[in-house]
Amino acid sequence: MAEYIESLSNLAEKFGRLEGVGKKTAMRMAFSVLELDVEEAEDFARAILDAKEKIHLCPVCQNLTDRELCPICADEERDRSLICVVTDARTVLAMEKVREYRGTYHVLHGLISPMNGITPEQLKIKELLARVDTGEVGEVIVATNPTVEGEATAMYLSRLLQPFGVRVTRLAYGVPVGADLEYADEVTLYRALEGRRDVH
Amino acid sequence: MAEYIESLSNLAEKFGRLEGVGKKTAMRMAFSVLELDVEEAEDFARAILDAKEKIHLCPVCQNLTDRELCPICADEERDRSLICVVTDARTVLAMEKVREYRGTYHVLHGLISPMNGITPEQLKIKELLARVDTGEVGEVIVATNPTVEGEATAMYLSRLLQPFGVRVTRLAYGVPVGADLEYADEVTLYRALEGRRDVH
Secondary structure: OOOOOHHHHHHHHHHHOOOOOOHHHHHHHHHHHHOOOHHHHHHHHHHHHHHHHHOEEOOOOOOEEOOOOOHHHHOOOOEEEEEEEEOOHHHHHHHHHHOOOOEEEEEOOOOOEHHHOEOHHHOOHHHHHHHHHOOOOOEEEEOOOOOHHHHHHHHHHHHHHHHHOOEEEEOOOOOOOOOOHHHOOHHHHHHHHHOOOOOO | OOOOOHHHHHHHHHHHOOOOOOHHHHHHHHHHHHOOOHHHHHHHHHHHHHHHHHOEEOOOOOOEEOOOOOHHHHOOOOEEEEEEEEOOHHHHHHHHHHOOOOEEEEEOOOOOEHHHOEOHHHOOHHHHHHHHHOOOOOEEEEOOOOOHHHHHHHHHHHHHHHHHOOEEEEOOOOOOOOOOHHHOOHHHHHHHHHOOOOOO
């Protein structure tokens, strides 16, 4: 039936291009659009164009922004001597939710992955080195995911950063808060044991 | 961070209005739109407006269509004496996948639900009665979901249809094909037992 309704299957196909949206979900969403008011649908279409048009990369940290500088780089109270290197803009979002980190970020927009043809040149590494090269940076926290590619990228960056004499750190490994030890994998448990701390 | 990028959180908010899309999924989708090409994003926006503009209800069966009559009602080979009454357009989609049903449909666009303030007047029941009233209909299969509301709507319809002298049927209850009897609920098992058939 939906195959007959060309504009519906066309819309579902567009939804299906978004990350993590399967065929069934895409069709459900397309049906869902039909239930919106005409104005809501118009707002939706405009929001897509707006986001595409207005959002670009912050010239300093390469994070997504719709202003000249992103609000974090523009914030005078953030500590510019501290840079947290993340894979993508979503990680910035997650880190900011913690509300404890007062440094700045640098968004790589990917991880080095020879398997997927992603080389260091395709990431925003040049821009990171330029920031460190100003001499204003004291520490770079590499907050890539604890995966093979995340680790490889972290190692690569740490070697690149060494000549600049900055401190390079990684996030701590360990058992997630609230997790059940019984279900933790061995590698995580090993890392948690290795990184154990004194109780004060 | 996303709160700062107004056009991004605005887009996420639009995705969040679609059925079954939570906050996190909506944000992931908004990020995903940024990764589309400009043309893809424009196509997406246009597809939303297109679907809203072109799709309306078939004047006969009340199913969604972008033509004058829906392709099923327009198909000369479909058996017009048989109407399968369904809750929504998605059920038509599911039924058509079976490829065995050669009758027509009637889409109610909801179920009677006093709890949610949905009365029979809000459904396309009047239109169903008009079709049956032509005298061309021999059987009405009520294919609403086997839920309280689906059952109540089926009972209501069967009482309404009685004076017209048409046969009113329900889909068979039973164990889903491929299911494990061990995990089937008691009501389903009871219904499956009650509806048992001779093996030929």
